[in-house]
Amino acid sequence: PARCTRPVKNAVDVEAQRTAWFKASLPFATDGIVVRASAEPPGERWLPGEGSWVVAWKYLPGAQVTEVKAIHFTVGRTGRITAIAQLEPLMLDDKRVQRVSLGSVNRWQRLDIAPGDQVLVSLAGQGIPRLDNVVWRNVDRRKPQPPSSRYNGLTCFYASPECMEQFFARLTWLSSRQALDIEGVGESGWRTLYQAHRFEHLFSWLQLTQAQLTATAGISASHGAALWHQFNLARERPFVRWITAMGIPLARSTLKAAGDRTWQALIQRSEAEWRMLPGVGQEKARQIVNWLHQPQIDALAKWLAAEHIGGF
Numbered sequence: 483p484a485r486c487t488r489p490v491k492n493a494v495d496v497e498a499q500r501t502a503w504f505k506a507s508l509p510f511a512t513d514g515i516v517v518r519a520s521a522e523p524p525g526e527r528w529l530p531g532e533g534s535w536v537v538a539w540k541y542l543p544g545a546q547v548t549e550v551k552a553i554h555f556t557v558g559r560t561g562r563i564t565a566i567a568q569l570e571p572l573m574l575d576d577k578r579v580q581r582v583s584l585g586s587v588n589r590w591q592r593l594d595i596a597p598g599d600q601v602l603v604s605l606a607g608q609g610i611p612r613l614d615n616v617v618w619r620n621v622d623r624r625k626p627q628p629p630s631s632r633y634n635g636l637t638c639f640y641a642s643p644e645c646m647e648q649f650f651a652r653l654t655w656l657s658s659r660q661a662l663d664i665e666g667v668g669e670s671g672w673r674t675l676y677q678a679h680r681f682e683h684l685f686s687w688l689q690l691t692q693a694q695l696t697a698t699a700g701i702s703a704s705h706g707a708a709l710w711h712q713f714n715l716a717r718e719r720p721f722v723r724w725i726t727a728m729g730i731p732l733a734r735s736t737l738k739a740a741g742d743r744t745w746q747a748l749i750q751r752s753e754a755e756w757r758m759l760p761g762v763g764q765e766k767a768r769q770i771v772n773w774l775h776q777p778q779i780d781a782l783a784k785w786l787a788a789e790h791i792g793g794f
Contacts, residue, residue, distance in 0.1 A: 490517070496539070504541055514540035545604035547617050548572045548579075552597050553590070553626050557647035559655045559729060561633030565590035567601070567613065574605045582611040587628045596625045635731055639778050640683045641676070650676075652684055652729060660734070661727040662716045666708050674700040683782065684728070687713060688789050721745075721793030728782060731769050736761055745783050745794045749774050 486503075490496050500515045519535035552568040565584040572579050582603055584590040593613075595601065598620030606612040629647075638648035653672040657664035667675070675681075678698045679690060690713065696706035721744065722737045730737070736759050742748050756767035773779060787794035 489520075500539060500541075512541075514538055544574050545602050545614060546572050546574060547600050547602050550595060550597055550599045550601055553584075553595065555587070555626075555628050557629060557633050557638075557651060559648060559651040560635045561637055561648060563587050563629055563631070563633065565628070567595060569601075569603065572603070574603065574611070575609075577605060577609055577611075579603060579605075579611045582613050584613060590628075594619070594623075596620055596623050598622055635729065636773065636776055636778070639729075639782060641681050649684075655729070656684065656727040662719050662723055664709075664712045664716050666705065666712055671701075671709075674698065683785070685782065685786060685789070688717070688791075717789075717791060724786065724791055724793065728779065731766070731773055733761065743793055745787070 486508075488499050490499060496515075496517055503512070503515060516536060516538050518537075522535045549570040550567045551570055554566050554568065556564050556566060558564065563586070565587055567582050567584055569580055569582060582601075584593060584595060593616065595613075595616060596619070599616055600618040601616050602614040604612050604614055633648050638645035638652065641649050650669055650672055654669045656662055657667050657672070675687060675690075675698060678700070679686075679694065681687060690710070692707060692710040695701070695710045695713075696703040698706055701709070722734060725737060725748070726734050739759055740748075740751075742751070751771070753764070753767040753771050756762050756770050757764060762770070783794055
């Protein structure tokens, strides 16, 4: 805002104002200051990465040392396995931090982090916890065994004991704004619904009745009624959103560019036709065609057709 803009003459003035704002109580969150020239070049002379008239000077993030209590793993919707460090809880700024992502299994193994290690943790952009480095390593180097690498973009469309992590990740993606935009249900909500109704596959929730939802243990009757309404709204979402919810390995913008509005049109496209779309090369085209012709994908498409979902 204009009231937080100050004229400065030199680097000393900039540093003084930066320090003053760092210590001040501001009505909004900030991670640094922006310094810009009083006059900037005409817009037609702007080039990406060459804004020499403006620079951001970030504050150093607050960091603390804490102990790693455990290591566990999550499986994302595409099958990517992520290592997570469970921490002795600590406060960074006004945020309580209990876990931090260590990235892929390979990265975790390179970092060589085990329970009992002391690590330095800070907050990165948007308040996301970040591991900066290992301060001290525990003598006991026993580590958990990561899950097998059997998971990928074509696994866990159906619920099974070994698939639950990826299955719930798929459901969480399905209800996100990028896909079907189902309000009022996230990962914990899907787990509650599954516990009560034992879905067979990714779209089994479509057959839940209002009576079943309002009577679900762990969900209030009003919330259940709201979910029933949201599930009915989801039925009317455009075909492109349903394909996105299924997990097709293609950006929604590219799907829109394709212009296909039916499942039949999608599966009839050849690799050469897919390569004609922006951002789709030979490998991506092969991946898309392979995905579309997988038996479990075909079975889900037929199931959605039986549920009268538009485009199937």
